Amino acid sequence: MKILSVDQIHDLDQSTIKSEPIAPINLMERAALAFVNWFADRFPDTTPTKIFCGLGNNGGDGLAIARLLLEREYPVEVHVVRYAPRESDDFMHNHRRLKLVIETINYIESEKDLPAIRHNEVVIDAILGSGLTRPTEGIVKTTVDAINRAPATVVAVDIASGLYADQPNATTDVIIEPDYTVSFQLPKLAFMLPRNGPYVGDWHLVDIRLHKRFIDQAPTNFFFTQPHEARLLLHKRDRYANKGTFGHALLLAGSYGKIGAAVLASRACLRSGVGLLTVQIPRCGYAILQTAVPEAMCRPDSHQNILTGLLDHEVSEQGSPAPADYSVVGIGPGLGKAPETLTMLRQLLPTLSKPMVIDADALNLLAENRDLLSLLPPNSILTPHPKEFERLTSQWTHDYQKLTLLRDFAQQYQVVVVLKGAHSAVATPQGDVHFNATGNPGLSTGGTGDVLTGVLTALLAQGYDPVEAAVLGVYAHGLAGDTVAEERGPIGMIASDLVDALRWR
Numbered sequence: 436m437k438i439l440s441v442d443q444i445h446d447l448d449q450s451t452i453k454s455e456p457i458a459p460i461n462l463m464e465r466a467a468l469a470f471v472n473w474f475a476d477r478f479p480d481t482t483p484t485k486i487f488c489g490l491g492n493n494g495g496d497g498l499a500i501a502r503l504l505l506e507r508e509y510p511v512e513v514h515v516v517r518y519a520p521r522e523s524d525d526f527m528h529n530h531r532r533l534k535l536v537i538e539t540i541n542y543i544e545s546e547k548d549l550p551a552i553r554h555n556e557v558v559i560d561a562i563l564g565s566g567l568t569r570p571t572e573g574i575v576k577t578t579v580d581a582i583n584r585a586p587a588t589v590v591a592v593d594i595a596s597g598l599y600a601d602q603p604n605a606t607t608d609v610i611i612e613p614d615y616t617v618s619f620q621l622p623k624l625a626f627m628l629p630r631n632g633p634y635v636g637d638w639h640l641v642d643i644r645l646h647k648r649f650i651d652q653a654p655t656n657f658f659f660t661q662p663h664e665a666r667l668l669l670h671k672r673d674r675y676a677n678k679g680t681f682g683h684a685l686l687l688a689g690s691y692g693k694i695g696a697a698v699l700a701s702r703a704c705l706r707s708g709v710g711l712l713t714v715q716i717p718r719c720g721y722a723i724l725q726t727a728v729p730e731a732m733c734r735p736d737s738h739q740n741i742l743t744g745l746l747d748h749e750v751s752e753q754g755s756p757a758p759a760d761y762s763v764v765g766i767g768p769g770l771g772k773a774p775e776t777l778t779m780l781r782q783l784l785p786t787l788s789k790p791m792v793i794d795a796d797a798l799n800l801l802a803e804n805r806d807l808l809s810l811l812p813p814n815s816i817l818t819p820h821p822k823e824f825e826r827l828t829s830q831w832t833h834d835y836q837k838l839t840l841l842r843d844f845a846q847q848y849q850v851v852v853v854l855k856g857a858h859s860a861v862a863t864p865q866g867d868v869h870f871n872a873t874g875n876p877g878l879s880t881g882g883t884g885d886v887l888t889g890v891l892t893a894l895l896a897q898g899y900d901p902v903e904a905a906v907l908g909v910y911a912h913g914l915a916g917d918t919v920a921e922e923r924g925p926i927g928m929i930a931s932d933l934v935d936a937l938r939w940r
């Protein structure tokens with residue numbers, strides 16, 4: 436699904452109005468009805484509901500919503516924030532219609548006009564929408580503050596008042612902090628950015644049948660992966676396939692005290708459909724890995740505690756294949772940053788040409804030895820969490836700057852970068868960013884990144900295109916997290932649960 440800019444959404448509105456054709460006021464009615472249907476599914480018709488409206492089309496939506504809720508016999512109060520002398524045409528139209536069916540409308544011009552808001556009420560925020568051009572101030576700011584302080588449940592119409600849809604807010608901006616945002620048709624870029632979490636809440640989309648051809652043709656670099664889109668990426672399995680069909684992956688992982696990371700990545704790799712898996716591990720991890728993951732083969736390193744790339748003589752005498760001979764190499768989980776491990780990485784990278792997966796300490800070694808970045812095989816997948824990404828690039832002051840750094844990095848080094856977090860972002864060498872729909876705070880626990888490395892390594896081994904592997908892998912990993920969270924709650928989730936919850940169908 437595409438994410439469009441505010442200007443594009445405005446043009447999309449106009450294009451819908453022209454092409455159907457539909458009068459603007461009827462498009463507003465359609466939006467209000469879609470909102471009300473969503474609302475009625477969640478809140479019973481006995482819910483005391485206070486609707487705060489601005490003077491533009493977001494406020495117009497609010498007035499239409501009020502009328503439609505009154506028709507369904509919700510106890511509704513309407514409060515119009517009078518911050519300017521002029522209203523939009525569609526606001527005026529809905530104002531006239533509402534006045535025919537409501538006893539009173541309260542106008543808020545100063546603090547004394549603010550109503551008390553109680554905890555059993557729902558507040559609908561229709562003060563400002565995508566037309567925001569400046570920070571909230573004066574009576575708008577005072578009203579937003581009062582709503583944020585109130586104990587009620589808050590639902591924002593389209594976008595929280597005061598939040599820019601596609602550009603940064605200042606940290607001092609006063610913005611509605613909703614429990615829910617119900618947005619029209621397409622998500623806004625602002626919803627994808629972690630620091631906006633308090634200003635978005637649990638966000639939902641309602642379909643208002645905006646012009647499909649316009650959306651199909653609109654250029655954008657930002658996408659939101661919906662479940663059905665992710666599932667379409669899944670390769671069907673040939674019934675005559677054998678284990679050779681699904682590739683032979685090599686995982687380079689583990690150091691003394693961190694063999695668990697290698698175990699988790701290996702198990703996830705096997706649970707994600709790889710044909711064969713070999714794990715290169717320090718000798719101290721040999722018995723652990725062979726016991727914990729009997730399905731994997733093991734290449735013990737010559738070093739007891741770290742990876743050096745040199746194989747234990749017993750293995751090398753049998754003539755082990757070179758890393759480049761495997762379908763894919765995944766490196767990083769539990770690796771450590773020993774000088775010998777750096778040497779291994781330095782020698783390994785120039786020998787590889789197929790896309791690889793790079794995580795954890797392998798990323799930190801790249802960050803500390805930036806000359807290695809240019810040796811990465813094109814289309815490799817890097818999976819930093821925000822701290823690791825900061826080490827690879829630089830500090831950022833807001834999420835939009837982080838997004839720019841992310842896109843620039845992926846384009847400069849021609850790699851796929853999975854920036855982990857809420858709505859994990861997959862940046863492509865072409866400059867696109869795909870935001871993920873699945874996942875929850877339970878994933879913020881040790882080992883979940885190792886699981887992702889295993890998943891992605893398995894998908895590349897099976898011949899998935901690297902961007903599709905990243906989008907699908909991140910989706911499946913987050914979905915496993917959601918499955919576990921549903922069963923036991925996010926707090927008790929551990930990375931091993933994720934491996935068991937991975938589903939490919």
Ligand SMILES: NC(=O)C1=CN([C@@H]2O[C@H](COP(=O)(O)OP(=O)(O)OC[C@H]3O[C@@H](n4cnc5c(N)ncnc54)[C@H](OP(=O)(O)O)[C@@H]3O)[C@@H](O)[C@H]2O)[C@H](O)CC1
Pocket residue numbers: 444447448462463466489490491492493494495496518523562563564565566567568569570571572575592593594619645
């Ligand atoms: N396609 C759709 O998604 C549809 C969306 N609809 C709804 O329309 C709004 C957008 O409506 P719009 O009238 O463009 O904008 P707003 O209602 O958000 O704002 C109105 C005007 O307020 C002024 N403004 C901007 N920032 C502030 C501020 N901080 N304080 C006070 N006033 C502010 C600005 O006018 P200026 O001339 O003063 O700059 C805005 O124009 C969208 O969010 C949906 O809710 C349609 O109903 C259906 C289709």
Ligand SMILES: [K+]
Pocket residue numbers: 493560561562563564591592593594595596
């Ligand atoms: K709003």
